[in-house]
Every structure is written in C-alpha cells, then in structure tokens.
Amino acid sequence: MRKGLVLAIAAVLPFAAAGCGEKSSVTVYKQGQYQGKPDKQPWDNDQFKSDKAAWEKAVKSRNLGQNEYVRVSGG
Numbered sequence: 584m585r586k587g588l589v590l591a592i593a594a595v596l597p598f599a600a601a602g603c604g605e606k607s608s609v610t611v612y613k614q615g616q617y618q619g620k621p622d623k624q625p626w627d628n629d630q631f632k633s634d635k636a637a638w639e640k641a642v643k644s645r646n647l648g649q650n651e652y653v654r655v656s657g658g
Contacts, residue, residue, distance in 0.1 A: 626638035647653050 624633075624635070626635045627633050631638045631641070
C-alpha cells in the first residue's frame with residue numbers, strides 16, 4: 584500500500600511542478616511601447632466595409648431584438 588502511494592506521488596510530482604513556472608508572453612520588451620496586436624475598429628471588416636453608420640444601425644437593431652418590452656408590444 585505504501586509503495587503504491589509513493590509511486591502515485593512520484594508520478595504526479597512532475598505535473599505539479601510544471602505548473603509552478605511563469606512564462607512571459609512578451610518576447611522583447613521595448614520601454615513604453617505596446618507589443619501586442621494593434622486594435623481595429625469593429626466596423627473594419629468584410630461585412631460592413633469600414634462603414635461606421637451601417638455598423639451602428641446593425642447594433643441598434645440587434646439591441647432592439649433583445650429588448651423584451653419592444654418584443655412583447657410588437658413594435
């Protein structure tokens with residue numbers, strides 16, 4: 584019984600130790616400069632073709648579909 588417990592602990596120990604390390608997601612840090620992916624506007628895609636007004640209209644119509652008062656009253 585004791586031998587089995589020692590074997591189980593020995594088998595689990597490397598996996599537990601592997602979770603203790605911290606790996607940096609930024610490979611090279613430049614002082615004061617953002618290293619991540621540049622942000623895009625939500626309307627800069629194939630669906631809206633950089634048309635902000637069309638994107639805003641789509642968001643408003645989707646929000647109206649989620650409003651229970653509008654859905655129940657029918658308008």
